[in-house]
Amino acid sequence: MPKRSLRKTSFLGSQKLAPYVFISPFIISFLVFGLYPIGYSITMSFWKWTSNGPQEFVGFRNYIKLLTSDPFFLRTLWTSFVLMIFGSGLQHLFALPLAIFLNDSKIKGKDFFQLTYFLPYITSTVSIVLIFSQLFDENYGWLNYILTSWLHLNPVKWLNNPTAIKTSIAIMLNWRFIGWNTLIYVAGLQSIDRSLYEAAEIDGASKVQQAIRITLPLLKPIIFFTLTLSIIGGFQVFDEAFVLLGGYTRMGGPQNAGLTTAFYLMAMGFEFGRLGKGSAVAWLMFIVIILLNILHRQIGHREKRRTA
Amino acid sequence: MQASGLVNSGMLMKKIKSKLLSGGSRILLYLTLIVFAFIFAFPFYYVFVLASQEGTNMYTFPPHIFFSSHYLENIGKLFRDIPFARNFLNSVGIATTATFGTAFFCTMGGFALAKYRFKGKKIIYTFMLSTIAIPVFLNIIPFFKMMVAFNWYNTWLPLIMPGLANAFGIFLMTQFLEEAVPDDLLASARIDGLTEFGILMKIVFPLAKAGLAILMIVTFIGSWNNLIGPLVFLPEKMKTTIPVALTLLYNNLEGDRGGLMAGNTLAITPLMIVVIAFSKQIIAGLTAGSIKG
Amino acid sequence: MEKKLLLMVMSIFSLFPMFSEGQQEGPKQIPPVDMDRTYEITVGTWSQQLADTYAESLKSAEFTSKFPNISVSFMVADFSGHHSRAVTTIAAGEATNQIEMLEVAQIAKFVEGGGLTYLDEAPFNGFEAGKDIVDFAMGNATSESGKLVAFPVDIAPAVLFYRKSITDAAGVDMTKLNTWDQFIEAGKKLTIDKDGDGVIDQYAITHAVEVSNVPLNGGMAGWFDREGNPFEPKEKFILALELVKMVRDAGIDGDLGTWSPPWLQAYADGTVAATINGAWFGGGLETWIAPETKGDWRVAYIPGKSYASMGGSYFTIPEQVPADEKAAAWEVIKFLSTSDIAQLASFVEQAAFPVMTTLYDHPVMNEGVEFFGGQKVRQIFADVARNMPNDPVSEFDPIARAIFGNATTMVLVEGLSPEEAYQDALNELMAVIE
Numbered sequence A: 001m002p003k004r005s006l007r008k009t010s011f012l013g014s015q016k017l018a019p020y021v022f023i024s025p026f027i028i029s030f031l032v033f034g035l036y037p038i039g040y041s042i043t044m045s046f047w048k049w050t051s052n053g054p055q056e057f058v059g060f061r062n063y064i065k066l067l068t069s070d071p072f073f074l075r076t077l078w079t080s081f082v083l084m085i086f087g088s089g090l091q092h093l094f095a096l097p098l099a100i101f102l103n104d105s106k107i108k109g110k111d112f113f114q115l116t117y118f119l120p121y122i123t124s125t126v127s128i129v130l131i132f133s134q135l136f137d138e139n140y141g142w143l144n145y146i147l148t149s150w151l152h153l154n155p156v157k158w159l160n161n162p163t164a165i166k167t168s169i170a171i172m173l174n175w176r177f178i179g180w181n182t183l184i185y186v187a188g189l190q191s192i193d194r195s196l197y198e199a200a201e202i203d204g205a206s207k208v209q210q211a212i213r214i215t216l217p218l219l220k221p222i223i224f225f226t227l228t229l230s231i232i233g234g235f236q237v238f239d240e241a242f243v244l245l246g247g248y249t250r251m252g253g254p255q256n257a258g259l260t261t262a263f264y265l266m267a268m269g270f271e272f273g274r275l276g277k278g279s280a281v282a283w284l285m286f287i288v289i290i291l292l293n294i295l296h297r298q299i300g301h302r303e304k305r306r307t308a
Numbered sequence B: 001m002q003a004s005g006l007v008n009s010g011m012l013m014k015k016i017k018s019k020l021l022s023g024g025s026r027i028l029l030y031l032t033l034i035v036f037a038f039i040f041a042f043p044f045y046y047v048f049v050l051a052s053q054e055g056t057n058m059y060t061f062p063p064h065i066f067f068s069s070h071y072l073e074n075i076g077k078l079f080r081d082i083p084f085a086r087n088f089l090n091s092v093g094i095a096t097t098a099t100f101g102t103a104f105f106c107t108m109g110g111f112a113l114a115k116y117r118f119k120g121k122k123i124i125y126t127f128m129l130s131t132i133a134i135p136v137f138l139n140i141i142p143f144f145k146m147m148v149a150f151n152w153y154n155t156w157l158p159l160i161m162p163g164l165a166n167a168f169g170i171f172l173m174t175q176f177l178e179e180a181v182p183d184d185l186l187a188s189a190r191i192d193g194l195t196e197f198g199i200l201m202k203i204v205f206p207l208a209k210a211g212l213a214i215l216m217i218v219t220f221i222g223s224w225n226n227l228i229g230p231l232v233f234l235p236e237k238m239k240t241t242i243p244v245a246l247t248l249l250y251n252n253l254e255g256d257r258g259g260l261m262a263g264n265t266l267a268i269t270p271l272m273i274v275v276i277a278f279s280k281q282i283i284a285g286l287t288a289g290s291i292k293g
Numbered sequence C: 001m002e003k004k005l006l007l008m009v010m011s012i013f014s015l016f017p018m019f020s021e022g023q024q025e026g027p028k029q030i031p032p033v034d035m036d037r038t039y040e041i042t043v044g045t046w047s048q049q050l051a052d053t054y055a056e057s058l059k060s061a062e063f064t065s066k067f068p069n070i071s072v073s074f075m076v077a078d079f080s081g082h083h084s085r086a087v088t089t090i091a092a093g094e095a096t097n098q099i100e101m102l103e104v105a106q107i108a109k110f111v112e113g114g115g116l117t118y119l120d121e122a123p124f125n126g127f128e129a130g131k132d133i134v135d136f137a138m139g140n141a142t143s144e145s146g147k148l149v150a151f152p153v154d155i156a157p158a159v160l161f162y163r164k165s166i167t168d169a170a171g172v173d174m175t176k177l178n179t180w181d182q183f184i185e186a187g188k189k190l191t192i193d194k195d196g197d198g199v200i201d202q203y204a205i206t207h208a209v210e211v212s213n214v215p216l217n218g219g220m221a222g223w224f225d226r227e228g229n230p231f232e233p234k235e236k237f238i239l240a241l242e243l244v245k246m247v248r249d250a251g252i253d254g255d256l257g258t259w260s261p262p263w264l265q266a267y268a269d270g271t272v273a274a275t276i277n278g279a280w281f282g283g284g285l286e287t288w289i290a291p292e293t294k295g296d297w298r299v300a301y302i303p304g305k306s307y308a309s310m311g312g313s314y315f316t317i318p319e320q321v322p323a324d325e326k327a328a329a330w331e332v333i334k335f336l337s338t339s340d341i342a343q344l345a346s347f348v349e350q351a352a353f354p355v356m357t358t359l360y361d362h363p364v365m366n367e368g369v370e371f372f373g374g375q376k377v378r379q380i381f382a383d384v385a386r387n388m389p390n391d392p393v394s395e396f397d398p399i400a401r402a403i404f405g406n407a408t409t410m411v412l413v414e415g416l417s418p419e420e421a422y423q424d425a426l427n428e429l430m431a432v433i434e
Helices: A002-009 A018-045 A061-068 A073-103 A110-122 A125-135 A142-150 A162-190 A194-202 A207-235 A239-244 A261-271 A275-307 B002-021 B024-051 B071-081 B084-115 B121-131 B137-149 B157-163 B167-180 B183-191 B196-207 B209-225 B228-233 B242-251 B257-277 B279-290 C002-013 C017-023 C048-058 C079-091 C104-113 C135-140 C164-170 C180-190 C234-250 C261-269 C280-289 C323-338 C340-350 C377-386 C397-413 C418-433
Strands: A047-050 A053-057 C039-045 C070-076 C099-103 C151-163 C274-278 C297-300 C309-316
Touching: A018 A047, A018 A275, A018 B084, A018 B121, A018 B137, A018 B157, A018 B167, A018 B196, A047 A275, A061 A073, A061 A275, A073 A110, A073 A162, A073 A207, A073 A261, A073 A275, A073 B024, A110 A162, A110 B024, A110 B209, A110 B257, A110 B279, A125 A142, A125 A162, A125 A239, A125 B024, A125 B242, A125 B257, A162 A207, A162 A239, A162 B024, A162 B279, A194 A207, A207 A275, A239 A261, A261 A275, A261 C079, A261 C397, B024 B071, B024 B257, B071 B084, B071 B257, B084 B121, B084 B157, B084 B167, B084 B196, B084 B209, B084 B242, B084 B257, B121 B167, B137 B157, B137 B228, B137 C079, B157 B209, B157 B228, B167 B196, B167 B209, B183 B196, B196 B209, B209 B257, B209 B279, B228 B242, B228 C079, B242 B257, B242 C079, B257 B279, B257 C261, C039 C048, C039 C079, C039 C323, C048 C070, C048 C323, C048 C340, C070 C323, C079 C099, C079 C104, C099 C104, C099 C323, C104 C135, C104 C309, C104 C397, C135 C151, C135 C309, C151 C164, C151 C280, C151 C323, C151 C340, C151 C377, C164 C180, C180 C234, C234 C397, C234 C418, C261 C280, C274 C280, C274 C309, C280 C297, C280 C340, C297 C377, C309 C323, C323 C340, C397 C418
Parallel strands: C039 C070, C039 C099
Antiparallel strands: A047 A053, C099 C309, C151 C274, C151 C297, C151 C309
16 A cells, blocks of 8 residues: 555656646647647638738638639539548448458458458559559540450540549549458458357348348448548548649649549649738638538437437 | 345257257358358459569460469569668668657547546537547548648648547547446556556557557558549658558559569568457457447 | 637637738848858759759859859659649748749739748849840839849740641751741641541641730730739730631641640640740650650741740749848849859750859850751841840739630630620639729
8 A cells, every 4th residue: 555655756667647747749749740730720721821921911812702603612612522522432332242241260361352442442543554554544544445456435534534533533432442441341340249140040031131231230330430541531632633634733633523522722832922811721621520520420320329 | 145146047058959959040041151252352352463473464365363473573673662671761761750659649638538627628528529420531632732831742641640649549549448447446556646648648648549440450550542632642662651652553554564463462561460469459459449439 | 508619710810810910011221241150052943954053053153162152953743743733832821941932923923912032132133133134034023113032044035836847748848937827727737537547637836826926925924914903905816816826727636635634745646737835845746745756856946937925934932931041042133033053054964944143145055956957046036035025024914824824715715706705704804803
């Protein structure tokens, strides 16, 4: 007993003080690297702020203009939304079944599959450019080669037709992250008690029935988690669109088909020198992401209540 | 006894069933897995195919599908055009430092949130999670100003320091440590006279291995592939990292495309080796880390 | 608790505007170069070859005898990387290099936006130093209020490059194209299926948009007329869209994306017979795009002897460079932009065309160039340079270019009429600049 009270007084020994010390690097790091830039960009969003710094205080004008008269902003929200659904959301429809397949105890070469599925996740934007600019090339690319020579279809203008542009970006996103989500689901599946399946099998449930009745309900927390990340990430798609569509100079291609909100704010800030307006785009985007997550949570809660 | 008999008979039934079921559905299952494996792996194969082609003959119709014999020649061009060895060492140095530093600080923070009860914990936790959704894009300008003010420009620090105690890493480790570190073990360690820091070092870290594996891999990959950071903070050719050096070859009016493709293979290979070497740990780490979601 | 936190955060945020005020100081006195101390000047640029040539020129006695105390090094990144770094740096109100080289398309946003040192003021007196520099280049670097924010170092007269072996085989004379119609007729003869497999594998040019660059003067300036009206004069923009449509309808372009790998390869493997581009492109062909085609390329005027500019580079000194280093940086700029030795070296070695009009009659302009089979191509370059149109720049140039580029694609891919595409583009641009 006396030993214990002695320990309490020493620094890092105290059970009361220790958690604060342990979490302090995050707090300090946020105060230094997070708070200042965040405050700065909020401030910028209320100014006409060009490449040369603040010009005049404009209040909410940047925000109002974006929401009312800007020809691009609402379009970019739509593009981001479409990509969130078909780029980031669609992945889960592939990843989940793949994970269930992989989780089958009798699958051979499981390690090989998991490793291969992880590969796209390790690629850098630079490598992706090199790979996909070849695959999507309208004259020499593999995709059009397959379409024309094997399937005898018309070639697709992957990077010039508005619909095709969105499709291209969605393909790239799916390619890059299906495997990653599959692995997360596999991991989640491994925590499900196998005896549940055995019991279901005895009851004569088919594999599909097992998946719907056992797997999906038990995976719900993980599905919720990965979907949350997909909403956050999916709405901020930038790299893929940027590299695929030749940087800022094309503004996302015809009809700005590939101009995501994140892409637009980068172009506004760095290519067109409108840092104030760009900051306003960033904060509107943040608000949309938060709203989407609240909506997602509401749906999640209702689901929970329904199944409970 | 009866229970185990039931399980056994269940197993037996399952065996019989799976034998009956095999054939069609099993082939379909494998086929799906293989098709996706092919889709995910093909571009990597293709990077190596392109890297073995002559620089002026990359694009043909129909596209190349097999290896050619110019790989070493292209490697030679790569080393001629950019100081690739230096860029490689820089990349390794930055990624390694960032990885180990992040592992330490995120485990520490995760330990605090997972295993202590303290005032303000819930607020810190919720706040931390919400920071993940903050758009990082426009922060680059104020961040740049700060780095210059700190005299960190042209050093590795801007690429390492901000991520050391990052929200995602701490969140991951919190999730993981809640399960991996039993409370009674902590209690008995305290009775044995270990300090809280001692507990972190001697008990938490060894138990955190699986979670650390995934955190470290993700950090290493992120750091290794970071383009905009080194582009802005390490513009010097000799001081910069592989992605910046490769974009120099890609966009600049210099260098050979064969060399570029060869450089791409050299940029990917270390990651592939790391991932293959630690694949077991990655899977294990994912399992443990995502249980709670 | 949460309310308190919110209040705290709010009060911290309210402090932020103060941070930005630092830049609004009055002009600092700029001391002249101090011969008793040494200077280390770094130059940010996007071309290793140009950097090497500049470094070589700076080693000449003409510079070292005058300024033995100034040493210069170069910070090279890829084209877009260099510019995004330079823009970030300048926008952050910082300076990491004393000199940043900027391409003409990037210069406009700084001309009115600021962040750069005014080079017309003492001790630079840039207008005096640049009195022999070609007018339009100086004009593009001058703001409405008459401030010189950048100093030209090279310009890019646009010409028609073509492969003689290919045009000869097709029986086409590229030097006698007086109209765009003749160009398209010639293009049809150049567009053929060489190996007879039913697929066209040789095109006149890589992409239809190349021709739209000519009426638009390279697309780097002139998006607004002198009164600041967007996309005016209208005929110019409609003509550009019509030309592009004509070329695509005639099927003479390979539809290869500019600077994409297949685009690059097309010049080396004979997929393409000709291209309209700036003089510097010849340097690119020679050094890395298609070195093995040496001797086969020729240069002609753009059809109808149109004059256009396609590129050009400027030196700038970011405002935040320490005042005592600015004079030394200026000396480096002045040497590279106005000395015969530096201007000629970048021209002869890298095809970066001189800005100094005094050099347009230099004997080197009459020399044959080996890469072009001994043709005296520099005479053509110099003639175009002398007649180059002087179009105004605007800070909205980048967004105007992006919008119009997409209008072009809408004509090419979606089949919009030039008039429709023009109206759409105009509406978008008006909404942005209002």
